[in-house]
Amino acid sequence: MGPLKTVFLDRDGVINRDSPAYIKCWAEFVFIPGSLDAIARLTRAGIAVIVITNQSAINRGMVPLAELENMHRRMRQAIAGAGGRITDIFYCPHRPDEGCDCRKPKPGLIMAARKRYGIDLTRAVMVGDSVRDIQAGMAAGCRTVLVQTGNGKTAIQDLKAAGRSPDHVASDLNRAAGWILDQHE
Numbered sequence: 001m002g003p004l005k006t007v008f009l010d011r012d013g014v015i016n017r018d019s020p021a022y023i024k025c026w027a028e029f030v031f032i033p034g035s036l037d038a039i040a041r042l043t044r045a046g047i048a049v050i051v052i053t054n055q056s057a058i059n060r061g062m063v064p065l066a067e068l069e070n071m072h073r074r075m076r077q078a079i080a081g082a083g084g085r086i087t088d089i090f091y092c093p094h095r096p097d098e099g100c101d102c103r104k105p106k107p108g109l110i111m112a113a114r115k116r117y118g119i120d121l122t123r124a125v126m127v128g129d130s131v132r133d134i135q136a137g138m139a140a141g142c143r144t145v146l147v148q149t150g151n152g153k154t155a156i157q158d159l160k161a162a163g164r165s166p167d168h169v170a171s172d173l174n175r176a177a178g179w180i181l182d183q184h185e
Helices: 035-044 065-081 108-117 131-140 152-161 173-184
Strands: 006-009 048-054 088-092 124-128 143-147 168-170
Touching (some): 035 065, 035 173, 048 108, 048 131, 088 108, 108 131, 124 173, 131 143, 143 173
Parallel strands (some): 006 124, 048 088, 124 143, 143 168
């Protein structure tokens, strides 16, 4: 297996603090300590960072698409200001009951990114804080890292109960980036 080329990141609970009430505007968007530095370290190593996120608040009518785009623009600006780069953001606007192919745990968003950028998924890692994230990464053929921010502490128990386990468990995105960079070298 060659060096890593792409890291897929879930957004809420990995890059920024999650909320059971959804992140509905920039004022509610709070970076998890170390996440900006982690993305900058991955960027400096030549790894493409792509955000893969379920955003059902769109189709639930809780967040206008223009506000989601504003949050993503401002997130990218803050990451760039810290020396990082987000190559792209793929999001699923659908509610769970809509039965789409893009909502994690289905790998549709990862497959769309693979198609757009010609990504070798065997040389990619999916980093997430939920069972859905890890399942999507596994279904796409990526290595997986579960971070214990967000929903990560309950997700590890649920994955164990299901007889599945990520390739690595890290306390946060910064530690995950350290593991990823060790694998990359």
